[in-house]
Amino acid sequence: MNYNKAEFTAAYGRFSQIPACDRPEIAFAGRSNVGKSTLINKIFNRKNLARVSSVPGKTATINFYGLENIYFVDLPGYGYAKVSKSEKERWSGLIEGYLGSDRDIRLIFQLIDMRHPPTADDLHMINFLVEAELPFAVILTKADKLKKMAREERMEGFRKEIPYFDDIHVVPFSSQTFEGVETVREMIEEVSGND
Numbered sequence: 598m599n600y601n602k603a604e605f606t607a608a609y610g611r612f613s614q615i616p617a618c619d620r621p622e623i624a625f626a627g628r629s630n631v632g633k634s635t636l637i638n639k640i641f642n643r644k645n646l647a648r649v650s651s652v653p654g655k656t657a658t659i660n661f662y663g664l665e666n667i668y669f670v671d672l673p674g675y676g677y678a679k680v681s682k683s684e685k686e687r688w689s690g691l692i693e694g695y696l697g698s699d700r701d702i703r704l705i706f707q708l709i710d711m712r713h714p715p716t717a718d719d720l721h722m723i724n725f726l727v728e729a730e731l732p733f734a735v736i737l738t739k740a741d742k743l744k745k746m747a748r749e750e751r752m753e754g755f756r757k758e759i760p761y762f763d764d765i766h767v768v769p770f771s772s773q774t775f776e777g778v779e780t781v782r783e784m785i786e787e788v789s790g791n792d
Contacts, residue, residue, distance in 0.1 A: 598665060598786055603641040606668065608658040612694030615659065621701045621789055622668045626692070627708030628718055629674030632738035635772045636708065637662065637671060640781055647671055659691055667703075667789045670695070676718035696731065703788040704732050706781070711737035711751055711769060714758050723759060734766040734784060735759070741771035 609615045625633045634647035646662065660671040672692050696702070707722060709715050715723070726733045743751060748769075756762045766784070770777035 598782075598789070600641045600664065600782065601643070603643070603646060603662050603664040603669065605646060606661040606663040608660045610658050610691075612659075612691050612698070615695070618698075618700040620666050620668055621703045622670050623703055623785060623788065624670040624672055624695070624705045625708065626672045626696075626705055626722060627674060627736075627738075628676040628710075628716055631674065631708045631710050632770075632772065633671055633674065633708055636706070636736060636738065636770060636781070637669065639770075639772050639775065639778050640669075640785070659695060665789075667785075675722070676716055696725070696729065702731060704734065704784065706736050707733050708736045708738050709755075709759075711740050711748070712742055714754055720759070727761060732788070734768060736777065736781065737767060737769045739771070740769035740776055741773045 625637060627633050637647040638644060641662075641664070647660065657673050659673065662669040662671070672695060675689070675692065696705070705726060707719075707726065709719050723733075723735075737751075737755075740748070755767070759765070768777045768780050768784075770781070
């Protein structure tokens with residue numbers, strides 16, 4: 598798979614605008630500012646394919662990126678307090694509409710900031726994915742920001758905080774050191790039938 602050839606395809610503000618599914622999809626979910634756009638850019642070896650913002654809640658649409666026979670879907674970040682109730686409801690409708698649809702979702706990368714315990718929204722999302730029997734992996738972002746000891750403590754913490762932790766594929770990721778990028782690419786190739 599030539600990751601450099603990924604292209605931005607479209608952005609949708611409402612689930613009803615998204616065209617019917619015509620190929621496998623891999624989605625990225627996580628709270629605002631957890632690093633979804635950064636992860637997408639690292640996977641595709643591009644600086645600005647997905648726009649990275651220091652302002653949480655910037656991705657307010659579902660963004661589709663195409664590569665070969667697969668779509669990569671960047672879901673809006675959840676859990677950001679400084680948006681209106683109606684905007685939160687629209688995001689929630691987008692995310693739940695997408696995940697609850699009969700699209701060919703091969704894998705969801707659920708991103709969690711490795712430095713902190715999962716938020717109530719993160720846990721809600723993981724429980725939703727488990728109950729819906731959707732295939733997912735947890736990507737622990739900002740892994741380079743923790744020293745070895747703190748990192749081991751957080752991994753122990755996650756084991757207690759995240760339901761079914763030992764049954765979930767968990768990948769520490771760093772945009773600085775590229776840790777986890779190859780593992781994520783291997784998972785993509787495995788589920789997209791391009792291995």
